[in-house]
Amino acid sequence: MFRRALTVAAMALIALPAAAQTYPNRPITIVVPFAAGGPTDTVTRLVAEAMSRDMGQSVVVENVGGAGGTLGAARVAMARPDGYTLLLHHIGMATTPTLYRRLPYDAVNGFETIGMVTEVPMTIIASPRFPAATLAEAIAVIRRDGDKINLANAGIGAASHLCGLLFQTALGVQMTTVPYRGTAPAISDLIGGTVDLLCDQTTNTTEQIRGNTVKAFAVTTPQRLPSLPDIPTASEAGLPGFEVTVWHGLYAPRGTPRPVIDRLSQSLQTALRDERLIARFADLGTAPVTQAQATPDAHRAFWQADIAKWRPIIQAAGAYAD
Template sequence: MSPTRRLLGALALGALAAAPAAAQQYPTRPISIVVPFAAGGPTDTVSRLVAEVMGRDLGQNVVVENVGGAGGTLGANRVAQARPDGYTLLLHHIGMATTPALYRRLPYDPVNGFEPIGLITEVPMTLIARPDFPANTLAEAVAVMRQRRDQLNYANAGIGAASHLCGLLLMSRIEAAMTTVPFRGTGPAMQEILGGRVDLMCDQTTNTTEQIRARAVKVFAVTTRERVSALPDVPTAAEAGLQGLEVTIWHGLYAPRGTPAPVIQRLSQALQAALRDQRLITRFNELGTAPVAQDQATPAAHRAFWLAEIEKWRPLIQAAGQYAD
């Protein structure tokens, strides 16, 4: 073997040896979790609860960074383009499954640009309205929506957001299209609902439960097959007479494509530890949700679920003919 080849071989072996060593030392500095929505929204709430507990397990601060806009794609792009070293992560919801169908052009690959780390929670949604909305039950609300469709505003966090998907399904089921008003997140949209400047919104229980309990908004139904333990008096849409309005919003944690496998595994271990934390479980329950089972908080289970969700939502979005670009 020539000296040049021996040198190249030695350098390659050295690089391979250095990668596991670096992964074993990981993390040595704070980690950033990018949330692709505004602060105060449901995904932000989930992220901050998880980040705090993961940080204790990892021995480093885990900081949440809100990068909202463009239906979550700005924040996702930030992570897809980040160095794959485990220090910049993405916490996203069901939008990771709908983006491939909603966007025909993106600066990143919405599937192959990320490494899944694990699922976190599956959150029910609620159909809520401003406090002085002229209806007290879902049947009454549907009648108002059908009669005054041109006069009503439905808030969402942009095309592809969970609130947008729920709204599409709602308007399809009641056969009435309202005026949609997009915001940079459901946190700002909630403020408009509370102020009576927007009429209706679908949002996750992590963002609505406390407002519902305080009677600051009107609630008509939850979008699950069974009632939510945190809101036992709120009927399901089916119970209230509207069939087919079933939407739950799952959240998962991602790293940029190419992040070393040992780093992914360490992050997954920290995530699993966080989801076993009793204080986090209690807080999730208070917000109307719960952590996923431990075997779902793994890279393999997350990937399989994610790909299945992409195939589930693709034909529905294509049939609607609505694109975000």
């Protein structure tokens, strides 16, 4: 029996592709489908640094921005499935299948999941000139003035765009949406009073909130954040049940060998236990997911559930991007 078990194990090892048996033996690239300096880029660079220490190979970050993250995603979906070209993307992976009617890749079946990375809280903030001091007061103004209120976002498919859709759905009010080409100009115009409101990640807004250059109405988590302890949750502030986070996950092209996926997932889990990564995540107002979430199966289940969650919201809003 023991000899037979050894024989089966040896045959299984021989059956693996040679590349999987020696993986990794050269640098790995993680594609970020957004410009350098943004929150997804920051998260990716921290993960890449920690994974490179575990893998014994360089893990390089490549920014391929444009088209709401779909250009970078396409780059990975069409790459050789050998574990050397990966994608780190946010919640946009759950909304792209509904937002975009025509894509050069399969937005659902074109990837292997490796594991989730983090769930970044969102914040509802306003211009210093906005005539409200609390979320409850802001909701009253929004319901009174409707499309006279300008709601900024960082572009179609951006986390701020999605949070804005959910915010309007929760209130049952349509505001005037003002898309920008990135978060920085949106926040700049918010501070200057050109636009009124923005719902964006703590990785983008914590500095402005702490510096009192914007009004902070709420965080979109069930509990208050240690990094922003004075900011109430949306439920506390007058919008019960309004919860949304921007989760990030790591992907490989479809067809990547399972042993390679498992090695990458193992490395990701190790990276998420790295003390330096945990400390930097805390500075950004977030934290790594649990080890159980940083697995291929848990990641895929969460991703598929989120696709189903966002589909009716996007369809009801008619928010499509051709």
